[in-house]
Amino acid sequence: MLKTDAYGTAAGSEPLAPMQITRREPGPEDVLLEIAFCGVCHTDIHLSRDEWGFSMYPLVPGHEIVGHVAAVGDRVTRFKVGDAVGVGCFVDSCRVCEYCAAGEEQFCNEGATLTYNSKERDGRNLTFGGYSTQVTVDQAYVLSIPDGLPLDRAAPLLCAGITTYSPLRSYGAGPGKKVAVVGLGGLGHVAVKLAVAMGAEVTVLSSSPSKRADALALGAHEFAATADGKVFTERAGQYHLIIDTVSAPHDLNTYLSLLRVDGTMVLLGVPDKPAVLAATSLIMRRHTLTGSFIGGIAQTQEMLDFCAANGVAADIEVIPMSGINDAYERMLKSDVRYRFVIDMDSLRAPAAA
Numbered sequence: 628m629l630k631t632d633a634y635g636t637a638a639g640s641e642p643l644a645p646m647q648i649t650r651r652e653p654g655p656e657d658v659l660l661e662i663a664f665c666g667v668c669h670t671d672i673h674l675s676r677d678e679w680g681f682s683m684y685p686l687v688p689g690h691e692i693v694g695h696v697a698a699v700g701d702r703v704t705r706f707k708v709g710d711a712v713g714v715g716c717f718v719d720s721c722r723v724c725e726y727c728a729a730g731e732e733q734f735c736n737e738g739a740t741l742t743y744n745s746k747e748r749d750g751r752n753l754t755f756g757g758y759s760t761q762v763t764v765d766q767a768y769v770l771s772i773p774d775g776l777p778l779d780r781a782a783p784l785l786c787a788g789i790t791t792y793s794p795l796r797s798y799g800a801g802p803g804k805k806v807a808v809v810g811l812g813g814l815g816h817v818a819v820k821l822a823v824a825m826g827a828e829v830t831v832l833s834s835s836p837s838k839r840a841d842a843l844a845l846g847a848h849e850f851a852a853t854a855d856g857k858v859f860t861e862r863a864g865q866y867h868l869i870i871d872t873v874s875a876p877h878d879l880n881t882y883l884s885l886l887r888v889d890g891t892m893v894l895l896g897v898p899d900k901p902a903v904l905a906a907t908s909l910i911m912r913r914h915t916l917t918g919s920f921i922g923g924i925a926q927t928q929e930m931l932d933f934c935a936a937n938g939v940a941a942d943i944e945v946i947p948m949s950g951i952n953d954a955y956e957r958m959l960k961s962d963v964r965y966r967f968v969i970d971m972d973s974l975r976a977p978a979a980a
């Protein structure tokens with residue numbers, strides 16, 4: 628076993644702190660990844676603090692992992708030592724069910740093995756995430772980071788990128804389509820860049836009026852502040868697609884009123900309380916309300932290649948590992964511009980031990 632430095636928490640009420648975990652020695656199909664950067668997703672906060680009620684401790688968050696291959700098993704064909712690679716939200720699945728066979732491993736009938744807060748396929752050991760210096764992952768669940776994508780700015784694509792790319796593709800974001808992105812945080816800002824790159828006309832709907840200039844600089848065509856409520860009458864019935872990334876409870880009915888007939892609203896954010904839905908919000912203009920969960924390995928690679936080809940990468944603030952608890956507090960105040968990314972060298976330096 629490989630002793631590995633990490634940051635995690637022993638209970639939902641405690642801040643994150645240094646801890647040591649073990650990683651398996653690479654087996655024949657495994658890649659040992661020396662982690663360079665790990666993005667900070669709001670899911671890391673929800674799960675660290677047990678906001679969804681199914682956290683398992685000790686918990687080491689992190690599922691936006693990039694780094695370099697440090698070792699490979701005998702049967703690894705897809706990667707070699709030194710390659711720039713990434714790992715997203717899951718690290719294994721059953722591989723034989725209809726969803727795995729279709730490349731939608733996130734919907735594995737047996738449950739995908741999530742990168743952290745999950746059981747390994749042996750059903751016993753916990754998985755630990757990317758707030759750590761190294762990780763061992765089967766090659767089938769490792770992504771190639773294309774040349775031209777800076778590693779630190781690519782890290783958030785492993786979750787925020789695929790989570791927004793997948794529904795934008797499924798629901799036809801492109802020329803002639805009006806797309807609204809609700810919430811300009813980690814997911815939201817990548818959604819804006821991707822939707823613009825796909826050719827859609829993009830509006831940001833934000834509870835933070837101060838983000839207007841940033842939204843336009845990210846490529847959004849329009850920005851509307853939601854706090855005063857006027858937007859819901861002025862823009863009623865305008866959008867083909869709404870991508871909702873808000874992490875806290877909010878009124879879905881008001882956002883649904885912004886859709887055109889046959890428009891679709893996709894929930895990506897996971898507030899810790901259920902929402903109230905009026906049937907008329909769907910009935911009166913034949914709206915669809917749906918959700919989307921990350922994306923499969925093949926589509927994640929497609930997204931990374933799309934980002935490299937179109938110059939899309941996250942806007943980030945690089946932090947040392949020791950800054951993680953402050954970063955969480957800032958995210959909870961919607962004060963993230965627009966993804967925190969941890970420099971894992973800060974965990975390797977002797978001073979940080």
Ligand code: NAP
Pocket residue numbers: 667668669670671673786787790809810811812813814815832833834835838872873874875876877894895896897898919920921958959961962963965
């Ligand atoms: P984030 O960076 O913290 O951004 C969330 C944004 O939501 C904030 O920046 C803010 O944007 C808006 N917001 C927050 N509280 C709000 C409130 N009370 N009212 C209105 N707007 C509010 O979070 P993230 O990493 O993008 O994650 C967003 C959500 O997606 C989380 O719940 C996360 O767990 C979930 N998620 C889901 C998937 C999936 O597969 N479906 C994958 C990853 C993450 P403004 O300041 O612009 O209003």
Ligand code: ZN
Pocket residue numbers: 668669670671690786787
């Ligand atoms: Zn995530």
